[in-house]
Amino acid sequence: MNWIILIVAGLFEVGFASCLGKVRETSGTEMYWWFTGFIISLVVSMALLLKATQTLPIGTAYAVWTGIGAVGTVLVGILVFKDPVSFWRIFFITTLILSIAGLKMVSQH
Template sequence: MEETNMLTWIYLIIAGLFEVVWSSFMKLSRGFTVLPYTIATVVGMIISFVLLAKATSQIDLAIAYPVWTGIGAVGAVLAGVVLFREHLSLTTMMFVGLLIISIVGIKVTSGR
C-alpha cells in the first residue's frame, strides 16, 4: 500500500508540473494563434488532467486539488520569471513563499 501511495503522489506532482507546461505553452501560443504551441498546450492539459484523475483515485480531492493547483501556480510564477522575464515585487514573492509553505503543509498534514 505504501508503494502505491507513493506512486499516487508522484502522479499528482507530475500532474502539477504539467500545469506549468501547458500554461507556459499557452502563453507562447499567443492566444492560440501559433499551432504547435496550441497543440502542446492541449496535450499538456490532457496529461495533467489524466494524472490528476489517477491521483484522486487514492488521494482525497480536498488534498489533491489544492496541491495540484498550488504546484501549477508556483511553477507558473517561476516559469514567468525565468522564461518570460516577468518581474515580481517583493510582496508577490512573499505570497509565493506562503503558497509553497501551504502546499507542503497540506501534504504533511494529510496523513497520506
C-alpha cells in the same frame, strides 16, 4: 506513489499554462505547435490528476495540483517571460509553497 503522480500532474499544468502564454505571443505554424503542446499537457495533467485522486482526498489533491501549477507558472513567467519580480510576489509564492508542504504533511495518505 500517488503524491509523485500528483506532482508530475502539477508540472504538466505548468506546461499547459506556459504553452498558452506562448500561443498568445506567436502566430502561424509556431502558434499551432504551442497550441498542440497546450492540448497534450492539458490532457496528461488531467489524466494524472484523475489517477492521483483515486487514493488522495480530492480537496487536498486539487489544492496541491493548483498550487504547484501556480508556483511553477509564476516562476516560468519570471524566468522565461521576464514577468516583474517584487518582494510581495516572492513572499506570497513562498507562503503558497509552505501551504502545499503543509497539506502534504497533514494528509492521511
